[in-house]
Amino acid sequence: MTVTTGGCQGTGEPFIRSGTPAGRWVLLAAILGSGIAILDGSVVNVALPAIGADLGAEMAQLQWVVNAYLLTLASLILVGGGLGDRWGRRRVFLIGIAWFGAASLLCAVAQTADQLVLARLAQGVGGALLTPGSLAIIQASFAPQDRGKVIGQWAGLGGVAAAVGPVLGGWVVEVSTWRWIFLVNVPIAALIVYVGVRHVPESLDPDAPHGYDLTGSALGVLGLGGVTFALIEVSSPYALLFGVGGTLALAAFLLVESRSPHPLMPLHLFRSRMFSVANAMTLLVYGALGAMTFFLVLQLQVVSGYTPWQAGFATLPITLFMLFGSSKSGELAARIGPRLQMSLGPIVCGVGALMLVPLGADANYWLDVLPGMSVFSLGLVALVAPLTTSVLAAAPDRFAGVASGINNAVARTGSLLAVAALPALVGLAGADYAQPEVFQAGYRSAMLISAGLLVAGGLITFVGLGRTTGVARQPSPAAP
Numbered sequence: 001m002t003v004t005t006g007g008c009q010g011t012g013e014p015f016i017r018s019g020t021p022a023g024r025w026v027l028l029a030a031i032l033g034s035g036i037a038i039l040d041g042s043v044v045n046v047a048l049p050a051i052g053a054d055l056g057a058e059m060a061q062l063q064w065v066v067n068a069y070l071l072t073l074a075s076l077i078l079v080g081g082g083l084g085d086r087w088g089r090r091r092v093f094l095i096g097i098a099w100f101g102a103a104s105l106l107c108a109v110a111q112t113a114d115q116l117v118l119a120r121l122a123q124g125v126g127g128a129l130l131t132p133g134s135l136a137i138i139q140a141s142f143a144p145q146d147r148g149k150v151i152g153q154w155a156g157l158g159g160v161a162a163a164v165g166p167v168l169g170g171w172v173v174e175v176s177t178w179r180w181i182f183l184v185n186v187p188i189a190a191l192i193v194y195v196g197v198r199h200v201p202e203s204l205d206p207d208a209p210h211g212y213d214l215t216g217s218a219l220g221v222l223g224l225g226g227v228t229f230a231l232i233e234v235s236s237p238y239a240l241l242f243g244v245g246g247t248l249a250l251a252a253f254l255l256v257e258s259r260s261p262h263p264l265m266p267l268h269l270f271r272s273r274m275f276s277v278a279n280a281m282t283l284l285v286y287g288a289l290g291a292m293t294f295f296l297v298l299q300l301q302v303v304s305g306y307t308p309w310q311a312g313f314a315t316l317p318i319t320l321f322m323l324f325g326s327s328k329s330g331e332l333a334a335r336i337g338p339r340l341q342m343s344l345g346p347i348v349c350g351v352g353a354l355m356l357v358p359l360g361a362d363a364n365y366w367l368d369v370l371p372g373m374s375v376f377s378l379g380l381v382a383l384v385a386p387l388t389t390s391v392l393a394a395a396p397d398r399f400a401g402v403a404s405g406i407n408n409a410v411a412r413t414g415s416l417l418a419v420a421a422l423p424a425l426v427g428l429a430g431a432d433y434a435q436p437e438v439f440q441a442g443y444r445s446a447m448l449i450s451a452g453l454l455v456a457g458g459l460i461t462f463v464g465l466g467r468t469t470g471v472a473r474q475p476s477p478a479a480p
Contacts, residue, residue, distance in 0.1 A: 016201070018146035025199035026141050030154055032192045033097055034134040035161040036185050037127050040104070041069070042162055043169025045297045046312040047178040049433070054178065057113035058430050059423050063232050064117040066294060066419050071228055072124030073131070074412035075221040078264050078405045081132035082212070085205035089136045094196045096129025101189025107182035132405060140203035162319045166297075170312030209262035216256045216264040223250035224413065231420035235429070265406055266399065275394035275403065277464035278342070278387055282407055283414040284457035285346050285383065288450040290415025291422050292353060292376075295450075299443040303436045304363040314369050321377035322384065330385035338386035343462035345383025350454035352376025357447045360440060379454075418453075422446045 016023045048062050057065070084092040103126050106119035135154070142150050172180045226246020230239045257263040270276045293315065300306040300314055333341050355372030363369060388407070395403035423429065426445035432438045 015143035015146075016141050017143055018150050022199065023142065023146075023150070025195055026137065026201070027150060027153060029192055029195045029200050030134045030138050031157045031161075032188060032195075033093060033130050034154070034158050036097075036100065036188050036192075037131055038158055038161045039165045039168075040123070040127075040182070040185065042165030042315075043172075043181045043312070044069075045293050046166050046169045046308050047173050047181055048294075048298060049301050050173045050178045050308065051113075051116070052431075052433060055110070055113045055116065059428050059433050060232050061113040061117065062433060063294075063419055063423060065113070065120055067228055067232065067416050068117045068120035069124040069127065070290075070412050070416040070419070071224055072121050072221070073127045074409050074416055075224050076125060076128035076217070077131060077409050077412065078402070079217050080128040080130070081136070081402075081405045082208070082264070083129070084133045084136055085208040086212075088202045088204045089133050089140060090196060090200045090202045093130050093133030093137060093200075094193055096126045096131075096133065097189050097192045097196070098126075100126030100130060101186050101193075102126075104182045104185035104189070108179040108186075131408075137200060137203070141201055160323070162322075166312030166315045167309065168312070170307065170309035173308040211262040213256070213260050213262055213264040216253055216260060219249050219253035219256060220264070222246065223248075223253055224416065228416060228420045231417065231424065234424045266402060269395055269399060269403060269406070272394040274390050274465065277461055278390045278394065279407060279410045280464070281342060281346065281383075281457040281461045282387065282391075282410045284453045284460070285349065285414070286411040287414035287418035288349070288353070288453040288457075289380075291418040291446060291453075292356075292450050294419050295422070295443050295446045296356065296359075298433055298439065299359055300363070300369070302433060303361055303440045303443070304359060305361065310365070314365060314373065317370065317373040317377045318380060321374070321381045325378075325381035326385050329381050330389065333386035333389060338390045339461070339465045341382045341386045342390065342465070343458045345379045345381075345386075346454045346456075346458035346461070348379030348382060349376050350379075350451040350458070352379060353447050353451035353454060357444050357451075359443075361436070418450075422449060425449070 016026060044066060048065065051057060051065060052062050055061075080092065080096065100123060103119055103123035107116055107123060110116035110119055135151070138150055138154055139147060169181050172178075172184075223246050226242045226244075226249060228246075229236075230243030230246060233239050233242075236242075254267070257265050257267050270279075297311045297315070300311040301308065306314070329341065352372050352375035355375060356369070359368055388404075391403050391407045423442065423446075426442040426449070428439065428442040432442065
């Protein structure tokens with residue numbers, strides 16, 4: 001394929017049209033690429049008890065199984081988008097896919113919890129390379145008049161992957177072993193590479209900065225890594241050292257970004273009140289979402305006696321509500337402005353979290369779990385579409401991709417920090433996750449804290465946005 005600039009017409013070659021064989025191949029590669037990342041993120045929580053029992057892992061190690069992936073993904077996702085713009089979106093996307101597949105194989109064969117954590121770190125690097133490229137390839141390859149339709153197909157089928165992920169992962173753990181939730185990625189990755197090499201056109205951004213913010217990239221990884229270590233390994237004699245070092249690295253990151261001629265995170269975007277408020281709310285809401293998912297699937301299996309499949313099924317309302325309600329929520333925000341939904345949505349989510357606090361032994365799904373999950377999902381539907389719209393509308397057109405990437409990184413960082421901090425904060429450590437009477441008390445405290453984060457997110461938005469209602473641009477669909 002010819003290397004092109006913004007799209008396939010960069011050298012006189014026409015854009016790909018939706019519905020053609022060439023278009024279907026490109027869409028298949030993009031959907032499968034984002035799909036394996038979504039699946040991997042959604043099935044691991046369901047498998048945590050099985051992983052812990054098989055590898056003899058403690059609570060901190062289970063936190064690292066989740067957070068190692070989030071750490072490198074959150075730290076490097078902006079790097080991945082920038083590399084695609086400079087070196088070719090297809091090239092970086094396929095490198096990310098191959099890397100992700102190889103790291104998934106390492107996860108599957110891990111013999112100790114520490115080996116699995118290291119493999120998850122590598123998997124997050126692959127995710128950071130492939131995640132921005134999936135949507136960027138669609139944007140660069142298809143004719144402008146077809147992009148809305150194709151992005152809708154991409155988002156819808158990606159939503160299906162998110163919906164079936166926990167249920168499929170739970171079933172796999174029950175009938176086989178947790179190792180297959182990683183091993184299944186390997187043949188899928190090989191198929192994506194084959195389709196990508198043969199059918200996906202290359203594209204790049206000729207106006208991308210020639211320089212690269214290597215210092216900022218390194219400081220971001222060191223900062224988040226140090227803070228995460230301090231929060232998870234709070235009893236370690238090195239926790240304070242890592243915490244202080246990580247905080248200093250993050251402060252240095254901000255200083256470097258303020259002075260870099262080609263910053264990884266352009267800080268001037270935060271001069272927009274809407275951009276700053278939207279990202280502050282994102283940090284709180286997605287932190288609560290990550291913590292709730294982590295604790296809920298453990299609670300259902302350890303305390304309520306659910307099988308892995310049943311625990312995975314319990315999270316299904318989130319994706320179903322998002323799948324069928326997001327477009328309506330976006331239309332409503334376009335008519336009335338984002339403030340109301342971005343303020344009430346997190347508070348409704350908080351009510352849903354409070355409804356899930358009493359879950360205990362023999363909790364009935366239909367009476368005890370589904371009502372709270374439905375209320376939580378309703379609130380999430382209300383806030384996600386206007387949140388994404390607000391982030392993009394607050395940035396100039398040329399920074400739309402960077403603004404979206406920053407918000408994506410902030411969401412991952414929120415989940416990373418919440419999963420790192422909450423177990424120690426609620427008194428859980430060692431093998432407490434396997435002791436029902438101990439874990440239940442920690443679960444209830446964690447859900448109360450999550451509800452507080454959600455309500456705080458709604459209040460910050462209500463106060464911070466004031467009477468700001470304008471929305472300038474519709475977002476590309478995205479999964480939560």
